[in-house]
Amino acid sequence: MITNISFFNLDRKQMRKKSVHPFQSTDKDMKKDAHTEDLMTNLPNLSNAYASDLLPSKDGKDLTKCFLLQVVNILLHYIEKTFDVKSKILDFHHPHQLLEGLDGFDLELSDHPEPLEQLLVDCTDTLKYGVKTGHPRYFNQLSSGLDVIGLAGEWLTATANTNMFTYEIAPVFTVMETVLLKKMCDIIGWGETEADGIFSPGGSISNLYGILVARYKKYPEIKTKGMTSLPCIILFVSEQGHYSVKKAAAILGIGTDHVIEVKCDERGKMIPAELEKNILQAKRKGQTPFCVAATAGSTVFGAFDPLHDIADICQVHRLWMHVDGLLAACNQMRARYLFQPDKLYNVDFDTGDKAIQCGRHVDSFKLWLMWKAKGTYGFEAQINRYMELAKYLYKVLKKKDNFKLVFDAEPEFTNVCFWYFPPRLKHIPKGFERDQELHKIAPKIKAQMIEEGTALISYQPCGDRVNFFRMVFSNPATRQADVDYLLDEIQRLGKDL
Amino acid sequence: MITNISFFNLDRKQMRKKSVHPFQSTDKDMKKDAHTEDLMTNLPNLSNAYASDLLPSKDGKDLTKCFLLQVVNILLHYIEKTFDVKSKILDFHHPHQLLEGLDGFDLELSDHPEPLEQLLVDCTDTLKYGVKTGHPRYFNQLSSGLDVIGLAGEWLTATANTNMFTYEIAPVFTVMETVLLKKMCDIIGWGETEADGIFSPGGSISNLYGILVARYKKYPEIKTKGMTSLPCIILFVSEQGHYSVKKAAAILGIGTDHVIEVKCDERGKMIPAELEKNILQAKRKGQTPFCVAATAGSTVFGAFDPLHDIADICQVHRLWMHVDGLLAACNQMRARYLFQPDKLYNVDFDTGDKAIQCGRHVDSFKLWLMWKAKGTYGFEAQINRYMELAKYLYKVLKKKDNFKLVFDAEPEFTNVCFWYFPPRLKHIPKGFERDQELHKIAPKIKAQMIEEGTALISYQPCGDRVNFFRMVFSNPATRQADVDYLLDEIQRLGKDL
Numbered sequence: 001m002i003t004n005i006s007f008f009n010l011d012r013k014q015m016r017k018k019s020v021h022p023f024q025s026t027d028k029d030m031k032k033d034a035h036t037e038d039l040m041t042n043l044p045n046l047s048n049a050y051a052s053d054l055l056p057s058k059d060g061k062d063l064t065k066c067f068l069l070q071v072v073n074i075l076l077h078y079i080e081k082t083f084d085v086k087s088k089i090l091d092f093h094h095p096h097q098l099l100e101g102l103d104g105f106d107l108e109l110s111d112h113p114e115p116l117e118q119l120l121v122d123c124t125d126t127l128k129y130g131v132k133t134g135h136p137r138y139f140n141q142l143s144s145g146l147d148v149i150g151l152a153g154e155w156l157t158a159t160a161n162t163n164m165f166t167y168e169i170a171p172v173f174t175v176m177e178t179v180l181l182k183k184m185c186d187i188i189g190w191g192e193t194e195a196d197g198i199f200s201p202g203g204s205i206s207n208l209y210g211i212l213v214a215r216y217k218k219y220p221e222i223k224t225k226g227m228t229s230l231p232c233i234i235l236f237v238s239e240q241g242h243y244s245v246k247k248a249a250a251i252l253g254i255g256t257d258h259v260i261e262v263k264c265d266e267r268g269k270m271i272p273a274e275l276e277k278n279i280l281q282a283k284r285k286g287q288t289p290f291c292v293a294a295t296a297g298s299t300v301f302g303a304f305d306p307l308h309d310i311a312d313i314c315q316v317h318r319l320w321m322h323v324d325g326l327l328a329a330c331n332q333m334r335a336r337y338l339f340q341p342d343k344l345y346n347v348d349f350d351t352g353d354k355a356i357q358c359g360r361h362v363d364s365f366k367l368w369l370m371w372k373a374k375g376t377y378g379f380e381a382q383i384n385r386y387m388e389l390a391k392y393l394y395k396v397l398k399k400k401d402n403f404k405l406v407f408d409a410e411p412e413f414t415n416v417c418f419w420y421f422p423p424r425l426k427h428i429p430k431g432f433e434r435d436q437e438l439h440k441i442a443p444k445i446k447a448q449m450i451e452e453g454t455a456l457i458s459y460q461p462c463g464d465r466v467n468f469f470r471m472v473f474s475n476p477a478t479r480q481a482d483v484d485y486l487l488d489e490i491q492r493l494g495k496d497l
Numbered sequence: 498m499i500t501n502i503s504f505f506n507l508d509r510k511q512m513r514k515k516s517v518h519p520f521q522s523t524d525k526d527m528k529k530d531a532h533t534e535d536l537m538t539n540l541p542n543l544s545n546a547y548a549s550d551l552l553p554s555k556d557g558k559d560l561t562k563c564f565l566l567q568v569v570n571i572l573l574h575y576i577e578k579t580f581d582v583k584s585k586i587l588d589f590h591h592p593h594q595l596l597e598g599l600d601g602f603d604l605e606l607s608d609h610p611e612p613l614e615q616l617l618v619d620c621t622d623t624l625k626y627g628v629k630t631g632h633p634r635y636f637n638q639l640s641s642g643l644d645v646i647g648l649a650g651e652w653l654t655a656t657a658n659t660n661m662f663t664y665e666i667a668p669v670f671t672v673m674e675t676v677l678l679k680k681m682c683d684i685i686g687w688g689e690t691e692a693d694g695i696f697s698p699g700g701s702i703s704n705l706y707g708i709l710v711a712r713y714k715k716y717p718e719i720k721t722k723g724m725t726s727l728p729c730i731i732l733f734v735s736e737q738g739h740y741s742v743k744k745a746a747a748i749l750g751i752g753t754d755h756v757i758e759v760k761c762d763e764r765g766k767m768i769p770a771e772l773e774k775n776i777l778q779a780k781r782k783g784q785t786p787f788c789v790a791a792t793a794g795s796t797v798f799g800a801f802d803p804l805h806d807i808a809d810i811c812q813v814h815r816l817w818m819h820v821d822g823l824l825a826a827c828n829q830m831r832a833r834y835l836f837q838p839d840k841l842y843n844v845d846f847d848t849g850d851k852a853i854q855c856g857r858h859v860d861s862f863k864l865w866l867m868w869k870a871k872g873t874y875g876f877e878a879q880i881n882r883y884m885e886l887a888k889y890l891y892k893v894l895k896k897k898d899n900f901k902l903v904f905d906a907e908p909e910f911t912n913v914c915f916w917y918f919p920p921r922l923k924h925i926p927k928g929f930e931r932d933q934e935l936h937k938i939a940p941k942i943k944a945q946m947i948e949e950g951t952a953l954i955s956y957q958p959c960g961d962r963v964n965f966f967r968m969v970f971s972n973p974a975t976r977q978a979d980v981d982y983l984l985d986e987i988q989r990l991g992k993d994l
Contacts, residue, residue, distance in 0.1 A: 051870035054645040055580045056974035071649045083552045111873040148551040152568045154655035159572045226752025227724030253750025255723025373548035376608040477553035
């Protein structure tokens with residue numbers, strides 16, 4: 001059945017003889033089985049074994065396998081629970097409770113080693129008091145959901161335990177990164193000589209890269225002479241853009257005063273006429289615009305800035321256009337991507353490497369394996385499913401008179417923003433007083449959800465809109481029934497508020 | 498034996514009845530066994546199963562377990578090989594060979610999904626053509642070695658698949674980070690109110706943080722007004738310091754021209770008198786010194802700058818002192834640390850979070866679990882073992898007349914730098930001609946090593962010293978015998994050069 005794979009055989013002879021397998025259970029029914037009990041004693045005893053007994057210790061082979069398999073046991077159990085809609089998403093405790101030690105789960109670090117058995121207990125407890133981000137009803141973050149293939153990819157990456165320094169020490173992973181980037185550029189329609197990129201540890205660093213490149217393109221002397229040699233340079237981003245753009249400006253020595261937030265329309269899209277107005281204003285002040293950071297899928301509303309219009313403006317004013325987002329499917333893999341329409345990095349920072357980092361985590365394998373597993377069409381189908389769920393939620397919300405959409409238009413992406421109105425509020429007329437009350441509803445419902453662990457969703461205010469729920473579909477485990485459940489749950493927890 | 502752990506039981510009933518276990522072998526001897534063959538067919542067939550059949554797919558539970566266990570099989574097999582001194586460290590191929598597809602290992606990404614069985618083959622091939630960085634004779638990088646506990650920690654981290662955004666979504670991991678930081682500060686002797694920090698994705702980003710903090714401390718207006726509001730600020734680092742300090746200066750808008758490289762002594766330590774001279778020179782030019790980036794364990798020589806002397810100079814001139822290094826044991830966990838002797842971050846970047854990143858990878862659990870497993874004393878013993886190996890190598894090298902130490906003094910850290918002299922070169926008198934020849938020796942030996950995959954060590958020139966080997970002990974699997982082997986191997990490959 002499986003070819004080309006050499007199988008691990010922990011005590012295989014022993015197993016064949018005695019039918020021991022590494023996943024022997026300790027359930028009560030099994031404990032009664034004297035035969036099983038007998039066999040269990042043949043497995044290494046982890047209660048008086050220590051890390052120092054594991055590989056590379058001499059004779060550490062079987063113990064290492066046994067220990068790692070026990071860890072995998074715990075993980076598989078957790079994975080099963082994660083996807084079980086009936087399990088709780090979290091078992092909430094306050095930080096001080098965790099610090100004090102819950103049911104013997106002691107976070108304090110000792111000077112002496114703990115036995116392997118205790119480590120397994122710690123692993124179990126770590127997962128027990130954590131949050132199941134792959135649970136079908138976990139909607140709390142932009143990225144949610146557990147991808148089994150991605151998980152397998154991460155396990156292998158951790159085992160290979162190398163670094164993206166050089167081809168020499170990561171031959172397969174560095175080539176995989178190239179293959180992935182080429183494929184991604186192909187999808188956008190950029191040829192090999194037009195584009196380059198790397199995977200970076202998240203969106204904030206990617207935005208930092210984008211602005212770094214924009215500045216370097218216009219002022220290559222920045223690298224050696226620093227910002228004091230430059231005029232007052234100005235960066236534009238929509239008021240709905242990610243805060244990491246401003247943060248990057250602070251880090252790069254540009255200063256947040258020199259980031260102009262461009263007004264958005266009701267849906268959170270940058271208004272091109274406003275951008276043009278802001279550029280002209282800056283120029284009149286003697287400032288030097290250099291870059292527009294556009295957004296493709298904003299954090300709260302999932303809004304897409306009008307990229308073509310912005311591109312036209314950038315062309316007229318000779319500004320670098322950076323786009324934060326694109327290929328959103330990749331976000332949940334922590335593998336964000338930087339596109340550079342021309343190869344800037346032939347003349348590079350100091351040592352010819354592309355990254356801000358010296359060593360880089362191997363992000364390529366996980367994504368590569370997922371791509372193999374799903375195919376491009378699989379990713380497409382996955383995103384389409386999220387879009388359909390967003391549309392479904394939108395339609396359901398429209399019909400319910402105790403919910404209200406933040407804006408009444410079919411979702412363009414997977415974000416849907418809405419308020420819940422408890423009966424008490426429905427009869428208060430629109431206005432300041434009602435808003436003040438409405439503002440408190442989402443936090444109260446959320447606090448209750450955390451306590452009960454039944455579902456998790458985020459909320460925030462935005463501009464003059466008081467706290468509203470933000471649903472973002474990015475969890476492959478979510479089904480329509482979970483969407484229905486969420487609304488019922490909000491209603492159940494909120495109706496008497 | 499194991500308590501408090503609920504065991505995974507893939508097809509347990511089936512297993513009990515038919516003694517199937519998930520690690521059934523396909524070895525020839527097993528295939529002959531008709532009974533086994535029969536049982537194998539009861540396991541899910543992965544050749545016509547796809548990622549879409551796994552969880553969260555309905556009825557995907559058993560298939561998911563089976564698939565993940567097969568992956569773990571491959572990983573356990575790899576781990577065993579990694580620690581086997583007789584296995585090759587790498588099976589070298591050129592990038593074009595990998596791209597063309599070796600023995601059917603196809604890196605290209607298709608639009609259609611591949612079956613799970615093919616993914617397992619891909620996993621095997623990925624490891625086959627990679628580099629075993631945990632091999633006892635892998636000395637190529639500053640960080641090497643595979644820690645089984647750290648590995649288990651990474652597997653769990655990947656499974657929990659959360660992010661360090663907030664306590665809300667990573668309650669255990671964020672508290673663990675606090676506990677770890679407190680413990681690390683305790684070791685340095687800093688109280689809770691004196692220190693703060695975060696884990697960052699590597700040393701380069703940590704150095705960037707350090708310099709960012711130094712600049713902010715002196716000029717809090719930098720955040721809003723940018724570098725153009727500042728005088729010409731100057732940063733000092735030793736000529737042996739890590740290149741990421743200069744890189745950080747380029748990124749932060751300081752400019753590499755404003756990084757002064759301070760001269761080192763023969764061992765690679767910053768000379769305090771030179772630092773003072775450089776500070777005074779900068780001041781005379783009207784520049785404004787603001788920070789000294791000292792090094793505790795330099796990249797090439799493992800040199801420690803005289804920290805106390807540098808601290809005195811910093812105090813006199815009111816400069817921020819950043820130390821790159823400290824707690825070197827943590828380097829190999831990719832969990833570098835930033836110390837800030839005063840809480841700058843109460844007034845923080847934009848949103849009150851400490852990191853440049855918005856989301857951060859969970860690095861805390863791996864280190865936490867390792868600390869539990871080893872205890873502080875275990876880490877101490879591990880570092881001491883590396884130090885002893887370094888001393889051993891130093892002593893052996895001193896006795897061999899075809900090897901020469903780059904400097905003849907007992908190692909202060911785990912780095913040992915040396916040349917190998919083939920017999921042909923031993924009789925050429927010291928001077929330019931000999932150096933020219935000697936410069937070619939290490940690369941030739943290394944190229945041979947890569948071809949044969951027997952050991953891996955790095956080399957580089959430094960200043961006026963031509964290419965020399967740099968041994969850094971950080972691999973827990975390395976024994977004295979491996980050190981002896983390395984020298985024999987260098988001699989075998991180099992004697993006729």
